[in-house]
Amino acid sequence: MAEDEKRETEISKLTITNKLYGRNIERAQIIRLFNGVGKGEGLVLAVPGVSGAGKTALIQTLKRPVKINNGFFISGKFEQYQKDIPYFAFRQALVSFYHSLYTEDQLIRDKFTHLIQKAVGALGQVLTDLVPDFEKLLGKQPELAVVSPQEARHRFYALFHRLIRAISLPEHPLVLFIDDWQWADMASIELLKNLQVGTELRYLMLIVAYRQNEVDIHHPLTTTLNELQLNEIPFKRIEVQNLNHQNVYHFLKETLLPEAYRLEELAQIIHEKTKGNPFFIKSACIIFQLVRCFGLMK
Numbered sequence: 001m002a003e004d005e006k007r008e009t010e011i012s013k014l015t016i017t018n019k020l021y022g023r024n025i026e027r028a029q030i031i032r033l034f035n036g037v038g039k040g041e042g043l044v045l046a047v048p049g050v051s052g053a054g055k056t057a058l059i060q061t062l063k064r065p066v067k068i069n070n071g072f073f074i075s076g077k078f079e080q081y082q083k084d085i086p087y088f089a090f091r092q093a094l095v096s097f098y099h100s101l102y103t104e105d106q107l108i109r110d111k112f113t114h115l116i117q118k119a120v121g122a123l124g125q126v127l128t129d130l131v132p133d134f135e136k137l138l139g140k141q142p143e144l145a146v147v148s149p150q151e152a153r154h155r156f157y158a159l160f161h162r163l164i165r166a167i168s169l170p171e172h173p174l175v176l177f178i179d180d181w182q183w184a185d186m187a188s189i190e191l192l193k194n195l196q197v198g199t200e201l202r203y204l205m206l207i208v209a210y211r212q213n214e215v216d217i218h219h220p221l222t223t224t225l226n227e228l229q230l231n232e233i234p235f236k237r238i239e240v241q242n243l244n245h246q247n248v249y250h251f252l253k254e255t256l257l258p259e260a261y262r263l264e265e266l267a268q269i270i271h272e273k274t275k276g277n278p279f280f281i282k283s284a285c286i287i288f289q290l291v292r293c294f295g296l297m298k
């Protein structure tokens, strides 16, 4: 086989595991909190951590347990350059809810359609304006009265609240994962402030993940999270830390074997250089593997 072809084959075989290292405690904590949600212990869970620490990856591991417990896991993320679109991440989450309804059987879908219809009442158009897909489920909605911007905002909160209450149920607890709050628009932050999670919305777990290094004490998210706690909204915080030396060692061992030399030493250096940040460790592993493929590392 020609050298180039051989290399191509080697590169196509490159695999970097999606396994998470050093997260057993956090995973168990999140699952325990979710189990409480099914019993009506709804809450806001803040998940801070530096960029690349593994916030998103950790929270995604909740998908399976939620599914097994007949819950819904829906998610959306804010984008750095979409700050001028209000409720961007919430829209995405509702789109993901709409699609997950279609993976359920007809009986469940009918049940939820009925619940949503009843909940939104005459405000259905607020929902179909936000996520047009819902028109396919609910049909054409009655036209909304023209109101002032302030009234429209309150109408929106009311609609959102009713909708979430209708779709978070003891037999179907809801996980609403909203990621990257460092880029949230002000309207979304206001919405977060106004959601009565845990009191009115008892079967809801609202996960708020954000880059700690981009949210200082002056960021509106910080003030809002403080306010939620002052207002006695059930609130927990799980900080996602970088990995320790032992985690880094296992990460490298399982990713680079069978051909890794002086692993202890390598783990030490990588840990020092990356500070244990999974994103950088993973990038380093990819580079090692590529270097190996190109035959530069003997």
Ligand SMILES: Nc1ncnc2c1ncn2[C@@H]1O[C@H](COP(=O)(O)OP(=O)(O)OP(=O)(O)O)[C@@H](O)[C@H]1O
Binding pocket: 018, 019, 020, 021, 022, 023, 049, 050, 051, 052, 053, 054, 055, 056, 057, 058, 210, 211, 251, 278, 279, 282
């Ligand atoms: N504990 C871990 N063990 C191994 N790999 C991990 C771990 N946590 C995250 N990763 C990997 O590291 C990369 C970064 O993780 P992730 O995207 O979850 O970070 P993040 O904190 O959400 O970053 P950002 O702030 O940029 O959104 C991903 O490729 C992920 O699969």
Ligand SMILES: [Mg+2]
Binding pocket: 055, 056, 057, 179
């Ligand atoms: Mg992330």
